[in-house]
Amino acid sequence: MSPGPAAAIAAAVRAGERSAASAVQESLTAIAAGADLGAFNAVTAEAALARAEAIDSAVAAGEDPGPLAGVPVALKDNICTRGTPTTCSSRILEGWEPPYDATVVDLLNAAGAVVVGKTNMDEFAMGSSTENSAFGPTRNPHDPGRVPGGSSGGSAAAVAGGLTPLALASDTGGSIRQPAALCGIVGMKPTYGRVSRYGLVAFASSLDQIGPMARTVTDAALLYSVIAGHDPLDSTSIPEPVGNLNGALAGDVDGLRVGIVTELCGEGIDGDVLARLEAAAGALASAGAEVGEVSVPAAVFGLSAYFLIAPAEASSNLARYDGVRYGLRVPAPGAVDMNVATRTAGFGDEVKRRIMLGSFALSAGYYEAYYGKALKVRTLVMRDFAAAYERFDVLLAPTSPSVAFRFGERTANPLTMYLSDVCTVASNLAGHPAISVPFGSGADGLPVGVQVMAPALGEDVMFRAAAALERLLPGTQPAAARAGSAGAVTKGTAP
Amino acid sequence: MSNRPGGGADIVWEAGSPGLDAPAGTEWEMVIGLEVHAELLTRTKLFSASANSFGGEPNSHIDPVCLGLPGTLPVLNRHAVELAIRVGLALGAEVQPSIFARKNYYYPDMPKNYQISQYDRPINVGGSLELPSGKVVGIVRAHLEEDTGKSTHVGGAGRIDDAAWSLVDYNRAGVPLLEIVSHPDLRSAAEAREYVTELRATLLAVGASDGKMEEGSLRVDANVSVRPLGSPELGTRCEIKNVNSLRSLGRAVTFEARRQIELLSSGERVTQQTRHWNEDTGRTSALRSKEEATDYRYFPEPDLVPLAPDPAWIEQIRAGLPLLPRQRRHRLAAATGQPPARLALVVERGQDELALEATEAGADPEAVLKHLEQNLADGTDRLTAAGLAELITMEQSGELTSNQVKEVLAEMVTSGESPATVARRAGFESVGAGELAGVVDRIIGEHPAEWQRLCAGDDRERKKMRGFFTGQVMRATKGQANGRDVAALLADRAGTDGL
Helix, strand or coil: CCCCHHHHHHHHHHHCCHHHHHHHHHHHHHHHHHHHCCCCCEHHHHHHHHHHHHHHHHHHHCCCCCCCCCCEEEEECCECCCCCCCCCCCHCCCCCCCCCCCCHHHHHHHHHCCCEEEEEHHHHHHHCCCCCCCCCCECCCCEEEEEEECCHHHHHHHCCCCCCEEEEEEEEECHHHHHHHEEEEEEECCCCCCCCCCCEEECCCCCEEEEEEEEHHHHHHHHHHHCCCCCCCCCEEEEEEECCCHHHHHCCCCCEEEEEEEEHCCCCCCHHHHHHHHHHHHHHHHCCEEEEEEEHHHCCCCCHHHHHHHHHHHHHHHHHHHHCCCCCCCCCCCHHHHHHHHHHHHHHHHHHHHHHHHHHHCCCCCCCCHHHHHHHHHHHHHHHHHHHHHHCCCCCCCCCCCCEECCCCCCHHHHHHHHHHCCCCCCHHHCCCCCEEEECCCCHHHHHEEEECCCCCCHHHHHHHHHHHHHHHCCCCCCCCCCCCHHHHHHCCCC | CCECCCCCCCCEECCCCCCCCCCCCCEEEEEEEEEEEEHHHHHHHHCCCCCCCCCCCCCCCCCCCCCCCCCCCCCCHHHHHHHHHHHHHHHEEECCCEEEEEEEEECCCCCCCEEEECCCCCCCCCEEEEEECCCEEEEEEEEEEECCEEEEEECCCCCCCCCCCEECCCCCCCCEEEEEEEEECCCHHHHHHHHHHHHHHHHHHCCCCCCCCCHEEEEEEEEEEEEEECCCCCCCCCCEEECCHHHHHHHHHHHHHHHHHHHHHHHCCCCCCEHHHHHHCEEEEEEEEEECCCCCCCEEECCCEEECCCHHHHHHHHHHCCCCCHHHHHHHHHCCCCCCHHHHHHCCCHHHHHHHHHHHHCCCHHHHHHHHHCCCCCCCCCCHHHHHHHHHHHHCCCCHHHHHHHHHHHHHHHCCCCHHHHHHHHCCCCCCCHHHHHHHHHEEEHCHHCCCCCCCCHHHHHHHHHHHHHHHHHHCHHHHHHHHHHHHHHHHHCCCCCC
């Protein structure tokens, strides 16, 4: 089992075999070389190097900086960092610096990790291509003419491009897993409540979850283990302790019951993607897993429910950006005019579209028909999953209906873009953990991800299946073949 | 338009009075329901750790959560929940599992542009409040929510739309509020005031709020409608805001009811509106109509989990509740034989315990209440129940005159001494019966002509001479004679009972 580049750095730094400063410098150099990827909104080089030196001093003094000692980590730009701008790739947060760190940032620091910068994203995490960023797109390291997926495209490109071994991102309807699949890396959404949301700028509170992106399953598990756990600052945080995952990562899948979700393997899913899913299922079966098919009927309605619930919560969560207290203010005579002018200038089209959609869904007279019905569908999704998990330990599905698409390909029709999330939203609606693992390539040699889903707090069995898939893929190298060769992506057709 | 108190507490207007164009004899009834917002006496805010305290430099009691900064999350204050439950239990409400909801609307002093409140599942449902008059007012609900900040609009007419600029103080943002909603059971301004007074006393008794209307820790919105007396249907209501004192409440609902009666009496309709009470003009004016009302787009607050207080905890809170004003009135009523309405004042002043003890010590209940009501408005301080009972005995046996009793009582309040000690030191030696008879006889002997007029004169003459002799006796005894004893002696000497 490959320990993964992050684990390797941490082990070397803890053993005094390598300095944190060198690891951080290497990452900063790669970030500079890969600037054309557009992965970062901000690079905190000075602070990162200072912190690396402090870690090296600690090691020299005989202290253990923690399980992520000296490991450079990129943060999606919706995770609050004290004194460093946190923009959500939106103009509306222009100039705002949080006066506090997110809980996950505290946990990273306590584990010896070094934050090197903030990554690009679809504005307020609304999108599936990172084309909705106010600061320009991020390119897919595998093909600069294609999107990295979204909304966590910056974090995915940073890890896939070898700029950082690890990144944190957020997943509301697939925003970690889909870009991970499109960029050929591992991306995981934990059980809702497993990782504190304190300091994550909210998109849809009942769906948002922070999770890891890494080049290997082991590295993803390592980062997950650091950030998971109860946080009294998040009322939806789960109090149960987090178990050790080492056994799961090393364990086999003999007898593991794996269900392929039939509803997510039909119409709308590209053949090359389905071929890789079948290959993954076959590999698991050959390793002793009991693979079967399972119907999760409500999974197909999940997308519609998701596109009512998420915008509804967003319409409320984003109301605070009014120009009164922080961020952008466009002056106008009168408070209401100022609110309107600020929000008109500060939000992009997709954000405005979802605010309107969500406001409508919650309006008097429409609530029951839209939001209320969506909540019922959500209950059905949970019920259908529960039935499926009576027969299977984990479920298998594609992560994305297609490989990475070209810039502009889906921007003309928002509904086409929304379909990018069809395989991932059900886990968010149910609050279940899910992980995307690279499993070879599809059309044009682009990466394809396979998704492993598990019941609530089933991270252990989920990681067991994911680690097995990684081992079973013949001839795999950890993705990010492009580490140190970011110059190869300078030519592109992106807008 | 006449304001006829009539029987009971109802205030009824009679149409056909000047200014009204309705059939003479049409009588109107006022219907009021009140929404009371009480700030809860917690150390910190409802969802964050900054201080819940009145005043302070603007924006000095703030933190990232109550400012609604991006990424922050609310964490419910357990003490606020306990206080809400205390009030619920005091009102006889059902304390139920509840959920928080977001009430969405834009205003600069509301940091998130939504208020975390409770909507279809409030923590307390039902219940009632018994007023001193005996009237029972139904309670719809009492739910938890967060307060907003405070805006100061500078320039223009002082409103947000035309101000030159506005200043916002977020010290109050996130302070826990309990919104207590009554049924439209109140029928007069006096009843509305009585309800708020009783509710405030109840909140104070359970330690939930300091109830300071002048500081805004107790705020009242009034829903007012009118209907023909005897009609079972409710009229169209208006909600009156900016009522900042009990007096304003009375004035505002009275004005508003009259306004509505004038409209209805002249064949017009009442429009459902939110109206603003102006203390200076004594009038209400329209803020917004129902059509313009904000759609709050309520939905369950996803950042908080459902609130389901442990039943054992609720019972523990119930067991720790003090006696409520209503219970104290009834307790004193049982001991004194007086109606609870009369006892409201004594209970409000916290003198009911003293009254009970004095009564139990054998004092005449009526005398005890009379002293508390009339002579002890400024407090009882060091006065003991035993001392009060002893004083009443001395008063009723004629040992002390009523003037002396007042002086002795005042001294007892400050010194805590027994009435005998105070009376002795003050030289209030009572004039003995034999001694007094001697004085009376001596004075009769000294004034034979006047005595003759007293005995033989007409009623007017006799009354005048009775005053003359009483005055002489008082002068001779330096005011220490008991007036009733003097009158009895004079009657005895004159040979008339009804002197």
